[in-house]
Amino acid sequence: MEDIKTNFLERRRQPFLTEGFYRTWERETFEIARPTTERMLADHSASLRDRKALLRAHASETTDLLHLRYTAGEPIEKLRGDLDEVVETWEAFARAAGVIGANPAGSIFGFGYRSEYLPAVLLAGLTILLRREDLLPRIDALCFGFHGADAIYEELVAPFIPGRGFVDTWYHAEPYTAALDAIDSDDPAEQSALMKEAVERWYASNEGMPFHGTHKDIDDEGHGGYFGYWCFELAALCYLKDIDDSRFRNHLTYPKDLVDFARAYRTEPDRRLPPEPGAATFQVLSARPGEPCPREGVWFAVHLRGKEIRMRQGETMPGPEIGPSGAVTWYFKGP
Template structure:
C-alpha cells in the first residue's frame, strides 16, 4: 500500500475487503431482524450502502489511484438511491431523505462528503442524482455549506445565511473571507478541529481497535472541495484529514 493515512495497516485493509465480499454471501441466505418485509428490505439496503461507502473510503485511504475511485462512487450513488427507495416504502414517506442531516452532524458530514467526492472526481451527473435525494426531502435552501458545495456545479441553488451545525462555521467563513490569507487560515482551522468535533460519530476513534476494528479513514473531503471550488490557497495545510492529492486531481481535471 501507498497509504494516505498512517493508521491503516495491510491486515486491516485485507480484512475489510474480505468482509465486503463475505457479507454479500451471508445476507443472501439470512434476513435482518425486522417488523416487516419492507423494513427488512430497508435495513438491507442501508447495510449495503454502508459497505460500499466504507469500501470507497478505505480504498482512498489505502492509496489506490484516484481514477479507480470513480466506479466506486457510481456504485455508491446507486446504493443511496436504492436505500432511499426502500426507506420510502418502509416508512410510507415518498420523498424521505436517506440521511437526517439536520438532526445528526455525522449524517450531515456523510452528505457533504459525498457531495465533495462528486465534485472532486468531476462527476456532476452523480452530484445531481445524489443532491436530488436530499433536496426532495425539503433540505434545499436550509444550510449554507450544503448550498455552497452545490452552487458551482448545479443551477438554481438557494442563497442562505444559516447552517445546521457549528462545526462547519470556519469552513463557511473561509468561503466568504475578505482576504485570501484569512480564507487559508480558516480552512486550516477547520481541518485542525474537524476530528475532535465528531467525537460523537460512530467512526470516531475506530483506529484504536486495530486490525479487527472498523477504521476506513478520517477525511474532511468537504474542506478539499471548498478549496477547489472557491480558489482557496491550501498550500500550507498539512493536516492528515485534508485530501490533498484528491484536490490536486480535481484541479488537473477541471474543465
C-alpha cells in the first residue's frame, strides 16, 4: 500500500507543513467556509459594507488556498488552472468596491500598507511564474489607483501591459531597494548578489505581517494561518530580468521550481480539449509518468531537479511519480 504520509513529506515544498493541517484546512474550506459565504452572499438584505467584507474575505481565503496548495507540492499545471478562480474572487470584491466597472476608481490594495501591498505583488509575481500573463491586465485593473506609483509593481507588469513607463519611487524599502538595485545593475555578479540579499531579507522584512511566524502554531486540526512563505514577486523579477539565482535558489522562501517552470515554458496547442470560441489556443504541453508521450522531442521534469530526456511520440513517460521536491510532471521543452 502506498505510504501517503511519506509521499506528502517528500512532495511538500516547505518543511513546516503537515498533511493533517493541509487536508483539514482544504476540506473545511469547501465543506464549511465556502457554503457559509455563499449563503451569506445570497442574503440580499445584507448591507453593501457587509457584502464587501465577505467578498474580500472570500478572495483572501481563495488566495491562501492557492498558496497552501503550492506549499503542499501540488503540480504546477493544476495551480495554473486554480489561478483563474483567485482572480475572479478579487474581481467580485473589486466590483462591489467600485474599483472596476463603468467608472473605475481606486484600488482594492492600498500600496502604502504592507499588509495590502504584499498581496498585490505576490499575486502579480505568482501569475508571471505560472505563465498566466493573460490574467495580468485583469489583476492590474484591481490596482487602478496605483498605476505608475511603485517601481517593484511596475517592473512586474510593464513587460505585459503597454504604455507603462519607468518609475523611480517605491513604497517599501525592505527588501525591495536591494531588488531594484539588482535590476539597475549591469554586472551579472552584482545582480545576483543584490537579489540574494533581497531574498534573504524577505521574511524578516515582513515581521508584523499576519502570516509571519504562523508555522509555529499549526496543528492537524486545521488551526493556524500558515500557508507558506514565498517571495513570488522577487522570484518573478529574477525570471523577467534573467538574473542568475544559483547563489540563492535553495533559500527556503525562493520558489525555485516555479522559476524553472517559467524559464522553460513553451506554448503548445492544447492536446486535450478543442479551444472555446475566443479562448486562448495555446498552453504548456505536459505528461505524467506512465502516460504516452504526446510529442517527440526533449522533455524536462522540474521535480527531478530539471532532468531532461528525449522521447518519441507514443513512448511511455518514465517515473518516478514523486521526485525529491514534489509530484513529477514532464514538460515539453522543444524538438
